[in-house]
Amino acid sequence: MxxxxxxxxxxxxxxxxxxxxxxxxxxxxxxxxxxxxxxxxxxxxxxxxxxxxxxxxxxxxxxxxxxxxxxxxxxxxxxxxxxxxxxxxxxxxxxxxxLEDRRTLQAVHSALRDLEPTPAHPPGADPRPGGTFIGPLAAQLGIRPATLRTWERAGLVQPRRDPLTGYRIYDDADIRDARLAHQLRRGGYLLEQIAPLITQVRAAGGLEPLQAALRDWHGRLAxxxxxxxxxxxxxxxxxxxxx
The missing domain is CATH 1.10.1660.10 (Multidrug-efflux Transporter Regulator; Chain: A; Domain 2)
Structure with missing residues (x-):
């Protein structure tokens, strides 16, 4: 040629x-x-x-x-x-x-810096008072409610159910997990890759897997x-x- x-x-x-x-x-x-x-x-x-x-x-x-x-x-x-x-x-x-993806990556890093271990609760206590419903959370993230339901089936979020209405209720920890899941999905990660990272975040005792994922994401953006x-x-x- x-x-x-x-x-x-x-x-x-x-x-x-x-x-x-x-x-x-x-x-x-x-x-x-x-x-x-x-x-x-x-x-x-x-x-x-x-x-x-x-x-x-x-x-x-x-x-x-x-x-x-x-x-x-x-x-x-x-x-x-x-x-x-x-x-x-x-x-x-x-x-x-x-540029937006770079800002998202920085937001994930910032979120990690703010992570703290989930406090223990007395037996029988409701660890998640208050919260928000699926519609407002989906609108906040710019996704469909069906996406949040998919994430729930994949174990990325674990909302409780209102005992009277059966509606999903997302507390602060759920919203944090949903935000991290959303950011990682934007970075190209699959649900099965995100699930163990979210588990580590919930435990707040082993962030290295998530840090490694973010380093990989940074390299792919470059x-x-x-x-x-x-x-x-x-x-x-x-x-x-x-x-």
Whole structure:
């Protein structure tokens, strides 16, 4: 493919696919999805690509790790449709989300610093007076009540039930657990990964597993940030080719 790029020769789908671990069908799918600009056709109907298409493919593949498939595809479609400002807005949204995730990570660290062992209660005493219901808590977190019920089944939250109405009641400890679960889900962790961490938090006697998870999350955010830089560089190269 390098020789073709240097000489400006027409490229076949296999030429674009080779070197990227892609199938020729994937290349055709990318064109049909608008990720690559439309290709010319031979008199027999075969697609022919150019170095511009190769640059578009490199840009898309570079955008994927930092922005994800949906956003990367939308960015490329906007550029190919002559709407670069829309593409820039999508990139800005990705960076804004990364910044928000960094703030979320910092919030988890702050929450850990404030954790204290749950005090013991006399036998028969209700350790969780007062509290909030599922609707207000879900609204506070920006999630659906069904999500909180899923977390309860996974053991992430343990609300008590009102003896008269049967409604779930979340006390301060439940809200803390829900906030941590929400933050860790934002960080990409699965429910089965979060459950043992929440258990450690409840015990407040072994935070190292959660600290290790946060260090891993921090590393993945840094990797995503660098991937965004690489994606921006390839997109800029593609934009210059289009000028």
């Amino acid at each position: 390098g020789k073709n790029l240097q000489t400006g020769e027409r490229l076949r789908p296999v030429d674009l696919a080779r070197g990227h671990g892609l199938s020729t069908q994937a290349v055709r799918n990318y064109e049909e999805a608008g990720i690559l600009p439309p290709a010319d056709r031979t008199p027999h109907g075969y697609r022919t690509y150019t170095p511009l298409h190769a640059a578009a493919l490199r840009a898309f593949l570079a955008l994927l790790p930092g922005h994800g498939h949906q956003a990367a595809a939308s960015i490329m479609r906007a550029v190919n449709e002559g709407a670069p400002e829309e593409a820039f807005g999508l990139i800005d949204a990705g960076h804004a989300q990364l 990797t995503r940030g660098r991937a965004m830089l690489s994606g921006a560089a390839e997109l800029e190269a593609y934009l210059r080719r289009r000028e």
